[in-house]
Amino acid sequence: MTRNTKQKQEVYGALCALGHPTATEVYAYLQAHGSTVSRGTVFRVLVGFAEEGKIRRLSFAGSDMRYDATLxxxxxxxxxxxxxxxxxxxxxxxxxxxxxxxxxxxxxxxxxxxxxxxxxx
Ligand SMILES: [Zn+2]
Ligand SMILES: [Zn+2]
Known part of the structure; x- marks a missing residue:
């Protein structure tokens, strides 16, 4: 498995565990679970998933962009x-x-x- 694939799986796993997190919350979750994925990578992977239609982007007034794995x-x-x-x-x-x-x-x-x-x- 490439490093890239592993990082994508980690980000997707965090997204599913958290429900509707912001990129910052995904990053904090991964850090707490011993992952070495950088904040920039978390952001890039989430944007990539959203563009591929794998996840939904949710923008609420007064909140950072949130992501949702439930389609x-x-x-x-x-x-x-x-x-x-x-x-x-x-x-x-x-x-x-x-x-x-x-x-x-x-x-x-x-x-x-x-x-x-x-x-x-
Ligand atoms: Zn409340
Ligand atoms: Zn939802």
Whole structure:
């Protein structure tokens, strides 16, 4: 296995373990797990995956770019206080959306609010 492939696998593994991390969070996770992948490599690998359509890029107001390894249609509930992101399954009727003369490739939905943890605190 090439060094490059191993680094890609490490970044992808961290992404899956973390859910919806920023590049900085992926880097911190890899550091904590003894990886020697550099911050620049983490960033390059994430951008490459997004361009290949392997992962999704999520941009929320007031937050760094986040990455998501789950490609099936789902919405995101974004907490405006802690920046946490929760997956929200979409009702079937929306994911089977039909628009005349328009080929639907995907659906992005962002729900903003305050998560349970922040509402309690
Ligand atoms: Zn929160
Ligand atoms: Zn997601």
């Amino acid at each position: 099936s249609p789902h919405a995101h509930a974004h907490c405006v206080l802690c920046g946490g992101v929760t997956d929200v399954p979409l009702p079937k009727s929306i994911s089977e959306l039909r628009i005349d003369g328009f080929e639907v490739y995907g659906l992005e939905a962002e729900i903003s609010g305050v998560c349970e943890k922040c509402a309690r605190g």
